[in-house]
Amino acid sequence: xxxxxEHLLIIPFESLFIVFNRTNGAISxxxxxxxxxxxxxxxxxxxLQSFGDKSFVRENVSLYKEYDNFLVTIELSTLCNLACxxxxxxxxxxxxxxxxxxINAILVYIEEVFLTEKRINYLVIGLIGGEPMLHKDVAxxxxxxxxxxxxxxxxxxxxxxxxxxxxxxxxxxERFDNVKFSVSLSEQKDHNALRGSSNxxxxxxxxxxxxxxxxSKNRLGIRCNVNHNNINSFGEFVIYVKENIPNVYNxxxxxxxxxxxxxxxxxxxxxxxxxxxNSTTAIDILIENGFIITGGVSSVLQLCxxxxxxxxxxxxxxxxxxCDGMEYxxxxxxxxxxxxxxxxxxxxxxxxxxxxxxxxxCATCKEIIQCQGEIFCRKNxxxxxxxxxxxxxxxxxxxxxxxxxxxYFVWMSDE
Numbered sequence: 001x002x003x004x005x006e007h008l009l010i011i012p013f014e015s016l017f018i019v020f021n022r023t024n025g026a027i028s029x030x031x032x033x034x035x036x037x038x039x040x041x042x043x044x045x046x047x048l049q050s051f052g053d054k055s056f057v058r059e060n061v062s063l064y065k066e067y068d069n070f071l072v073t074i075e076l077s078t079l080c081n082l083a084c085x086x087x088x089x090x091x092x093x094x095x096x097x098x099x100x101x102x103i104n105a106i107l108v109y110i111e112e113v114f115l116t117e118k119r120i121n122y123l124v125i126g127l128i129g130g131e132p133m134l135h136k137d138v139a140x141x142x143x144x145x146x147x148x149x150x151x152x153x154x155x156x157x158x159x160x161x162x163x164x165x166x167x168x169x170x171x172x173x174e175r176f177d178n179v180k181f182s183v184s185l186s187e188q189k190d191h192n193a194l195r196g197s198s199n200x201x202x203x204x205x206x207x208x209x210x211x212x213x214x215x216s217k218n219r220l221g222i223r224c225n226v227n228h229n230n231i232n233s234f235g236e237f238v239i240y241v242k243e244n245i246p247n248v249y250n251x252x253x254x255x256x257x258x259x260x261x262x263x264x265x266x267x268x269x270x271x272x273x274x275x276x277x278n279s280t281t282a283i284d285i286l287i288e289n290g291f292i293i294t295g296g297v298s299s300v301l302q303l304c305x306x307x308x309x310x311x312x313x314x315x316x317x318x319x320x321x322x323c324d325g326m327e328y329x330x331x332x333x334x335x336x337x338x339x340x341x342x343x344x345x346x347x348x349x350x351x352x353x354x355x356x357x358x359x360x361x362c363a364t365c366k367e368i369i370q371c372q373g374e375i376f377c378r379k380n381x382x383x384x385x386x387x388x389x390x391x392x393x394x395x396x397x398x399x400x401x402x403x404x405x406x407x408y409f410v411w412m413s414d415e
Contacts (some may be wrong), residue, residue: 005039007366011391018398022369028084029398068114069122071305072096073313073323074106076132081204083163084195085265086225095147097135101335106339107145111203113310115154116341120310123150126160128324130316133167144177164195165206169213176279181219183210185235190216190230194265214246221249221294225256231277235285242289250294255386272326275385279392287400287408295387296411297394301369305349305400306376312337314345322348325377352375 017035019028030038077097080087121258125146132139143159158178162168163185172179185191188203196202213220222241224234225288234253241248253272256267273398284294305311306322313321320332332347345352355375356362361381365371372383378384397409406412 070310071124073126076135078130080131095155098316105334105338120157222251227256279389
């Protein structure tokens, strides 16, 4: 029997009610009569069991000890060929490029993790900049060496390349598999105003390059940074991509953050407005045009990638932090880390030992699975509904489930 209703989110839906169990992701559509029975603990046994109780959350502690993958984000340089008005890196770093000794140390670090931690079976490599493809030869060589290393130790791998798309990608695409390209793009007027170049029409050049990936065996995703100027043209942009850029797997609308260090552009769209729109209108537009939905509401308690064992970011300088959300620090160098992989945990003990179930603030919270606990890059630790409004997203999801289109929500299906 259910001891408490607080972990159940009950949402009016037409003449019915959606019931979402925060602890295990179960979603049911109930009549008003069934809701009353649920509140009175008089529902059928099988329905009660599907909702479970709060003790389910406590049983997820083991997830923090069983990660079989790790992420290494590699910044090839802080150089870029665009002058994006909202760039978070603008004027932050000394302009530098990654050197061979740093790359060699990264390879040693990865190999040491493979040798030391037999539970690690999967490596995720993120290549970022600046613009990483300004150093295409370096990227090609690095990818080839990492692939060889993974084959040598029998490990699976995926490469995520965050690129502005102004430099051709075919060579990487043709030579390697398990590559996911992420390119930022919005409708032409907005894109060229915010992500422009004095030397070329960045929108046209990106589209031309992406068209060349029409026979790609890899995955091409587009990130549309949404602001107050382009939100109403998102539908036109999606249609343009559908008709002009073949082989796009997903288009992800993302909220365009304002950074204190960059005053060149201010997004006047509020985060609340964006998350509601992204949970309703944006999903309708994407599904109408045949694009999948890559996000969702979490039903599994897991650590932020930065908190997971061995995951880190190596800057072009060779200094190591945990991810893009962490401020640059000259605290630990990859040369040191490659000689002693335990230094990552020692230097970032607060994060690598973090478990929200051991936190007085988080352990008893009914939203812990959706929130994932305290994540340092959030200004407000409890404000986790940045990408989606939870209630609106669940209502939209149920709407499409009833239409037989649940497969569009790939992230919900994976969980």
